[in-house]
Amino acid sequence: MVSIPKRLHIACCGIFFFLSVQTVCSQDLYWITFTDKGDISRYKNEEILTPSALENRRKKGIALDALDYPVDAEYVQGLRMLGIPVKNRSRWFNSVSAYLYEQDIYSVLQLPFVQEVKPVSRGLRISDYDTPFSKQDVASSDSLPFVGSYRNQLNMLGLDTLQSLGFTGSGVKVAVFDNGFYGVAEAAVFAHLFREDRVLATRDFVDGDTNVFEPCIHCRHGTEVLSAMAGILPDQIQGSAPDATYILLRTENDASETPQEEDNWIAAAEYADSLGAQVFSTSLGYYQFDEPRFNYLPEDLDGNTALITQAGDIAASRGIIVVNSAGNTRAEEDFITNIAPPADGDSVIAVGAVDELKRRASFSKYGPTADGQIKPDVMAMGVQTFLVHANGQVIRNSGTSFSCPLISGMLACVIQAKPSVSYGELYQTLIESSDRFAQPDSQYGYGIPSAMKMIGKLAPSTVGTRSLLEKGRWSLFPNPGSHTFYLSTFHQSNFSQISLEIRDLQGRLMWDDTFSNVKILEKIPFQVNLSPGIYIYMIKNYREDVYIDTGKLIIER
Numbered sequence: 001m002v003s004i005p006k007r008l009h010i011a012c013c014g015i016f017f018f019l020s021v022q023t024v025c026s027q028d029l030y031w032i033t034f035t036d037k038g039d040i041s042r043y044k045n046e047e048i049l050t051p052s053a054l055e056n057r058r059k060k061g062i063a064l065d066a067l068d069y070p071v072d073a074e075y076v077q078g079l080r081m082l083g084i085p086v087k088n089r090s091r092w093f094n095s096v097s098a099y100l101y102e103q104d105i106y107s108v109l110q111l112p113f114v115q116e117v118k119p120v121s122r123g124l125r126i127s128d129y130d131t132p133f134s135k136q137d138v139a140s141s142d143s144l145p146f147v148g149s150y151r152n153q154l155n156m157l158g159l160d161t162l163q164s165l166g167f168t169g170s171g172v173k174v175a176v177f178d179n180g181f182y183g184v185a186e187a188a189v190f191a192h193l194f195r196e197d198r199v200l201a202t203r204d205f206v207d208g209d210t211n212v213f214e215p216c217i218h219c220r221h222g223t224e225v226l227s228a229m230a231g232i233l234p235d236q237i238q239g240s241a242p243d244a245t246y247i248l249l250r251t252e253n254d255a256s257e258t259p260q261e262e263d264n265w266i267a268a269a270e271y272a273d274s275l276g277a278q279v280f281s282t283s284l285g286y287y288q289f290d291e292p293r294f295n296y297l298p299e300d301l302d303g304n305t306a307l308i309t310q311a312g313d314i315a316a317s318r319g320i321i322v323v324n325s326a327g328n329t330r331a332e333e334d335f336i337t338n339i340a341p342p343a344d345g346d347s348v349i350a351v352g353a354v355d356e357l358k359r360r361a362s363f364s365k366y367g368p369t370a371d372g373q374i375k376p377d378v379m380a381m382g383v384q385t386f387l388v389h390a391n392g393q394v395i396r397n398s399g400t401s402f403s404c405p406l407i408s409g410m411l412a413c414v415i416q417a418k419p420s421v422s423y424g425e426l427y428q429t430l431i432e433s434s435d436r437f438a439q440p441d442s443q444y445g446y447g448i449p450s451a452m453k454m455i456g457k458l459a460p461s462t463v464g465t466r467s468l469l470e471k472g473r474w475s476l477f478p479n480p481g482s483h484t485f486y487l488s489t490f491h492q493s494n495f496s497q498i499s500l501e502i503r504d505l506q507g508r509l510m511w512d513d514t515f516s517n518v519k520i521l522e523k524i525p526f527q528v529n530l531s532p533g534i535y536i537y538m539i540k541n542y543r544e545d546v547y548i549d550t551g552k553l554i555i556e557r
Contacts, residue, residue, distance in 0.1 A: 027099040029087065029120040029263060031307075032079065034094050035113050038072035052173070052276030059420045060319040067092050067314060075113045082107055088205070088267040092314045093307070097263045120263045150237045150386035150394075152356050153228075157380060157410050158451035159240055161507040165538065165547050167455075169229075169241025169412035171419075173200060175272035176226055176405075177265060177282040179252035180204075180219025181212045183390030187223075189231040193246060201275055204250040205264035212250045220390035222250070224397055225283050227388035228405040229412075236394050237386050240409025244279075247272050252284060265342075266311045273318055278415055280315060281408035283325045283401035285340030296341060302370040306341035309348065316347035316423050321415070323408040325400040326352040326376040327365035339367050339375045349411075349427065350375045350445070353382025353403040358448060364400055366443045376445040377427075378434055380406040410451050418458055429457045433505075456505040456534050456552060474539055480554035482532075487515070487524045487539075497542040502528060502535050502553060510535065514542060532557050 045054055048068050057064070070091050079086060079098065087097045097120055100108065105117050154160050181202075184190050193199050202212045212222075230246060231239045249272065251264035265284065272280065296306055303309060312322045327340035343350035344367075353361040360366075361383045367375030382403030384396040411430070415421060421429075431437055433454045436447030475488045487500060495518040502511040511528050518524065532555050539549040 027101055029097055030100050030105070031090075031093070031095045031097055031116075031118050031120055031263075032084075032108060032114060033116045033118075034071060034075050034096075035115045036072075037066065037069050037094055038074065040066065040069040043069055049274050050276055053274055054276075056276050056278060056319055060422055062317075062319050068318075071096060072113070075111075078111055078113065079108070082111075084108065088263055090266055090270060092266070092270060092311060097267075149356070153381040153385055153406055154238065154240065156356075156358070156448060157240070157406060158453070158507045159406075159410055159413065161503070162410075162413050162451040162455065163238075165550050167413040167417050169244030169409060170416055172241065172244045172279065172412040172415050173247060173275065173277045174229065174241065174244045174279045174281055174408060174412050175247040175249060175268070175275075175277040176222065176229070177249050177251050177268055177280065177284060178219075178222030178225055179284075180214070180216045180250045181222045181226060181248050182215045182219045183213070183223050183392065184226060184248070185213045187388060187390075187392040189227055189233045189237065189388045189392065192232055192242070193230055198243070198245045200245050200247050202248045203268065203271060205268050206250055206253045212248050215390075219250075221283070221401065222248075223390045224387040224395075225281070225401055225405050228385060228402050229281065229409040231388050233388070233394065237388060240406045241412040244409070244412045247275060247277055262306075262308045265308050269311050269315050273315060273320060277320060279408055279412050280312075280320055280322045280324075281405050282323070282342075283399075283404050285325060285327045285343060298338065299370050301339060301341065301344040303344050303346040303373060304371075306344070309342040309345040312342040312345040312348040316345075319423060321349070321408075321411050321423060321426060322347065323349045323351060323404055323411065325404040326350045328363045328399050328401075329365055339365050339369060344369045344373070344375065346371075346373055347423065349377045349407065349430070351382075351400060351404045351407045352376035352379045352443075352445060353398070353400045354379045354444075354448065355383035356381060360443055361398065361400075363398075364403075364443075367445075368442045374440050374442060374445055378407060378430060378445055378449050379403065379447060407449070410449070413451065414454050414458075417455060421458065425458075429454045432457060450506050452503065452507040452536060453505040456536055474549040474551075476537055476551065476553060479552075480556045482556045483529070484525060484527050485553075487518075487526065488522060489518060495541065498548075499540045499542050500526070501538045501540065502530070503538065504533075504535060507536075528555065530555055 045064060068091060071089050071094055076086055076096060084098050089096050108114055108117055151160060202210050204210060204212050227239065229239045229241050231237050232242045249268040251268045252261055300306065315322050324343040326343050339350055342348050352364040355361060367373060369375055380403035382400050383398045385402035387395055387397050387402060389395045430449050431446040434446035434449040436444050440446045477486055497514060497516045498518055499512060499514045501509060504510055510530055513526055515524055535553045535555060537551055537553045538547050540547050
C-alpha cells in the first residue's frame with residue numbers, strides 16, 4: 001500500500017523559459033535535488049537514527065535503505081561555496097531547500113552533483129477559525145449540555161472502554177505538527193506531560209529554534225489540537241492518548257505567506273522519524289498558493305504528486321502511522337472541494353468530521369481522490385469538540401483539525417496494546433472496525449471506527465497476555481468454546497472477589513458474573529448463552545475496582 005515517489009525531473013528548457021519571464025530582484029525558496037548520496041557505507045546505523053527509532057524498525061522488520069541516509073555533506077558544502085544558504089536538508093528526497101535569486105538557478109544546475117531545481121510551494125493551512133457551519137452543525141452541538149459531554153468524543157470511538165483497561169497511549173511516541181503550542185508549558189491540562197517528562201522534544205522549523213510555546217497569530221490552534229490528545233482536567237476533559245509521549249513541532253508560519261510550510265513539514269517528518277515517532281498527527285493541508293501556477297489542481301490529488309503527500313507515504317514505509325485532517329471547505333475556494341494534500345496519500349489516514357449525532361459536518365472535505373481512492377478514510381467528532389484554549393480554559397471548537405487528534409490518539413492506544421503491529425495490519429483493522437466498512441462512500445469513508453473492535457480483531461497475543469495490574473496470569477478455557485467455560489488463575493495470592501465481564505466488539509456488556517474467594521489453580525465453571533462470534537472478556541479485581549486482565553473469547557456453535 002505504501003507508494004514510494006519517483007524522481008521528478010525539470011527540463012533545462014523549462015528553467016530557461018522560467019528565467020526569461022521573471023524578474024530577478026528577490027529570493028524564493030527552492031528544492032535542490034542531488035544525483036546521489038555519495039558513499040553511504042561510511043555511516044553507522046546509530047549515526048542515522050536514534051536507538052528507539054532503530055528498535056521500532058527492528059520490531060516491524062523494516063530494514064534501513066537508501067532513503068534513510070543523509071544528503072552528502074560535500075554536496076552541501078559545494079552549494080555554500082557558491083554563496084547558497086541551505087535552509088533544510090531532506091534525506092528522503094535527497095534534496096536541500098535554499099533561498100535563491102533567479103539568476104542563481106543556472107549556476108546551481110551546472111554543478112555535476114545537482115539533478116534538478118524546483119520551487120517550494122507556498123501553502124495555505126487548513127483553517128478552523130473561518131470554517132462555515134451549517135444549521136445542522138450548530139443545532140447538533142446546541143442540543144447537548146456543555147458540562148460532562150466531553151466523554152462523547154471518546155465514547156464514540158470506544159476509547160472509554162479501552163482506556164479503562166489501561167491502554168492510554170503509554171510508551172507510544174506521537175509527533176504533532178502544527179503552527180505552535182502557545183500556553184502548553186503553563187496550562188494545568190498539560191502539567192502531567194512535563195511532570196512525567198513526556199515531552200520528548202520540541203522544534204520550531206519556522207524560526208529555527210526549539211521554542212514552540214511562544215505566542216503567534218493563530219498558534220492556539222496547536223494547543224487546542226494537542227489538548228484533544230494529551231489533555232487531562234478531571235471532570236472537564238480527557239484526551240484520546242493522555243499518557244503518550246509527545247514530540248511538538250512547529251511547521252506552520254502564520255505571520256506571512258512564505259514558501260516554507262511544505263518544506264518545514266518534510267523536515268519535521270524526517271526529524272520525528274529519527275527520534276522514533278510511531279504516530280504523526282497533523283492538522284495541516286496544502287493545496288493553494290500565492291502564485292496560481294504553483295497550485296495543486298484536482299488532477300494532482302492522486303496520492304503521489306504533492307511533495308508533502310510523497311513524504312507522508314515515505315513515513316508510512318518507515319512504519320509510522322500518519323494521520324491527517326481531511327480539510328475544511330471554505331467559501332473562497334473556487335477550484336478545489338476535495339481532500340487536501342497530504343491527506344490524499346494512499347498511506348495517509350485522512351480523518352473527516354461528524355457531530356455528536358454522528359452526522360457528517362457540512363464543512364468536512366471529501367473525495368474521492370483523482371486516482372479513485374475512498375477519502376476520508378474514517379470519521380470522528382469534529383463539530384464542537386471539547387478542547388482547551390491557550391489560556392487554559394475548556395472550550396468547544398469545530399473543524400477536521402480536531403477530529404484528527406482523536407483518531408491519532410486512539411491509534412496510539414492500540415499501538416500500546418500491540419507495539420509490533422504493522423502499518424498494513426493496523427490500517428486494515430481500522431477500516432474493518434468502522435461502522436460503514438461494508439458500504440463505504442466518498443463522504444464518510446469507512447465511517448466511525450471502534451477501538452474495542454480493533455482490539456478484538458487483532459491477534460490474541462495483543463491482549464490475552466497483557467496484564468494491567470497482576471502480570472496477566474489468568475486462563476479462560478476452552479477458547480474457542482461453545483457453552484461451558486472455566487476460569488483459573490496462576491497467582492500466588494487469593495482474590496476475595498473478582499468479576500468477569502463479556503463484551504461484544506463494540507464494547508457493549510453482554511454477560512457478567514462475580515466470583516468470591518478465588519484460589520490459585522482453582523477451576524471455576526460458568527455458562528454463557530451467547531450467539532457464536534468473537535467477544536472480549538475482562539476480569540476485574542472487584543474490591544479495588546480495577547481491571548486486571550483482558551482477552552479475546554471465541555464462542556462457537
